Amino acid sequence: MGDISSSNGNGNGNGFYGNGHVAGEGRRKSCWYEEEIEENLRWCFALNSILHTGATQYQDIALLDTKPFGKALVIDGKLQSAEIDEFVYHESLVHPALLHHPNAKTIFIMGGGEGSTAREILRHKTIEKVIMCDIDEEVVDFCKSYLVVNREAFCDSRLQLIINDARAELENREDYFDVIIGDLADPIEGGPCYQLYTKSFYESTVKPRLNEGGIFVTQAGPAGIFSHTEVFSCIYNTLRQVFKYVVPYSAHIPSYADTWGWVMASDSPFTMDAEEFDSRIKRRIKGENRYLDGKTFASASILSKIVRKSLAMETQVYTEGTAKFIYGHGAAHKSHP
Template identity: 30%
Template sequence: MQGIWFSELQTPGLALSVKLKKTLHHEKTPYQDLAVVETESYGRMLLLDNIIQTTVGDEFFYHEMIAHVPLNTHPNPRTALVIGGGDGGVIREIIKHPSIEKATLVEIDARVVANAREYLPEISCGLDDARVEIRFEDGIEHVRQMENTYDVIIVDSTDPIGPAVGLFSAEFYRNVYRALKPDGLFVAQTESPLFNGRLIRRIQRDLAEIFPIARLYLATVPTYPGGLWSFSLGSKEYDPLEVDWKKAPQLVTRFYTPAIHQGAFALPPFVQEILDKR
């Protein structure tokens, strides 16, 4: 292969390689190694500890699916919290919803937001909206302190390593439950069904014990391991499969549609087996 390539070692036996045009920025933040590179096929790409977080070319698959599924499930979401997500992609999607009065971003690493503002304007463009509040703190601590505050909570976190480990724990989900309003709901990115089956099964079981409604849905994310990604949803009242589409807002999107929302909950047998296994 000619030229300079970046390879993410996605599993011990699998790498995803992208050809680079140039490295735009590289630094060690207090939390992680951060790089922004320009790729040939996906445009600009954000790396944290050599793991692909997002690319301009495929970010909309992920950001639209993690945001609009919960926001359209709630009939009138006014307050939303994003944990992680310092690139701003989820915030950009949240503020498309006319009912939103306040969107809070809780990101542990201020350098992610600063670099997204400088190098990823297509993704971070919503961060200056008047409804958005940005707090640089640990999302685990934030939900511990909140009660009856949010309609929707979205956990857009790094993989369960380092500061994100606690974002995948049952204790965290119980605190999320408390931080939600009485009819609130939450979604978290929960990794690859091909490579993280046991993690997904454990999370779904934890959620089923805490929330009356617990569901798994899937979407394609080309740059994440395996290309198929999972999202886990816990809801106090509203079922994501019973959205009244006549009342849902008209959204300008590139991936998400009501039919894709419904279809995302249809699980292939190999994923259903992950959930059913004892």
């Protein structure tokens, strides 16, 4: 994450900077957050205030009060979620897998320290146990303190929070899960979790911990017309090597300034139509989804021609030795799993 600077003009890299604007005869100063999406493209928005910044053992963290998107959580210089549109991301990550499963009762979340994924899972009436395993206790404690919207989820008796590396936790457990969800940070070079996108991890750790008919779903990075070749197509192709049925889907996330991708995988086919999708929402989920219903998911899983072509032609498999990363860099000088 970039430094906080009080100087006028643009800051370098990801971070915050002050910028003076002439308003009539006076001079109005605004504080801005800037994220370098790629080498020649930056995304910035105005801040009301910087609520918190810090560094944990694994990553840099900030909570910003932004003018366009409300409170926003930023980790390693990458915006993770924003108050105004996080529901799009978390409904898309959680509900397709849980609704396609005939009777999901036990869920394992890899990452998810923010608590929003657990919140959406716990809306399902069938759920009996949710294990949320995040490696960074400081981030989890931070989110518990600052993200009021998820406090009820953190207090739910069905949720068990474990601080550990998700790979180690899954390898050492003897129980099985109906759905495993990858709510991990993006794979960035020097980041704490790119190994959790590899074929060996999916094959030897994730799949063996699924019950029969179980479903795995992961966030899979940017999925826009140009950005989908960073990691989305590779993650999709990697999961195709491990599971019989793989469904990529995407949605536009305004605060990410891009379309985002997820990939759902299972050895059981995904055959549910939009009508049954909506029927299961009504029977199973407490409250009303703001974003996702049957038609929305049907649309989300029909990708554009250029993206479909890339996914069909993708040959790279994600391994420790051939890892792909989105633009950016984690805290490589710090220890990671």
